């Protein structure tokens with residue numbers, strides 16, 4: 001769970017950097033984003049990393065279901081007086097729910113972007129590359145779609161807020177001296193990912 005989670009965190013950084021190109025001046029953004037996407041889909045090493053990524057998403061989800069069933073069996077479901085909020089934050093107790101929102105988002109995300117790019121007949125830009133840029137820009141012209149992304153990205157942010165620190169502990173690296181610093185890195189990471197992914201759909205909706 002921790003290893004796949006940390007690999008997905010690494011992917012999130014790279015994916016964000018790639019998608020921030022969408023906010024460049026329009027003509028430059030279109031050519032650059034399409035060149036970048038073309039490079040990613042043509043490179044054999046990146047293809048292999050992509051398969052590891054798909055496997056990690058699957059493994060992470062299956063592991064989460066398995067662990068949540070195990071935890072339910074161990075603790076039972078009914079609390080006479082639920083005082084868990086004194087010991088943990090709400091998002092730490094809702095990891096399954098938040099993860100399910102992210103997974104549902106990924107199904108929509110793959111259907112709208114990944115599938116048409118890999119298997120659809122997208123028009124070409126002036127360089128002859130598939131025009132993924134225009135597909136993404138057109139999608140974020142609808143406010144409901146921007147809000148859908150905002151909800152999923154906020155869920156992802158809270159998921160990361162607990163997940164990052166939790167992964168560090170699960171890997172057996174816990175040490176009281178580093179506790180605070182790792183927690184702070186986790187908070188900064190979650191905040192940067194949330195803010196970074198959030199501004200893209202809003203920027204496109206309002207400016208492009």
Ligand code: HEM
Nearest residue numbers: 015019050053102109113114117132136153156197200201
């Ligand atoms: C503003 C936000 C985002 C934009 C504009 C965006 C855009 C895209 C596009 C255009 C693709 C298809 C092309 C490709 O395969 O690279 C893609 C793939 C993907 N996106 Fe996103 N994305 C965003 C946010 C996210 C988030 C928050 C996640 C994770 C929760 C995510 C996970 C993925 C995954 C796993 C793939 C497949 C990558 C691969 O095949 O190697 N994306 N995204």
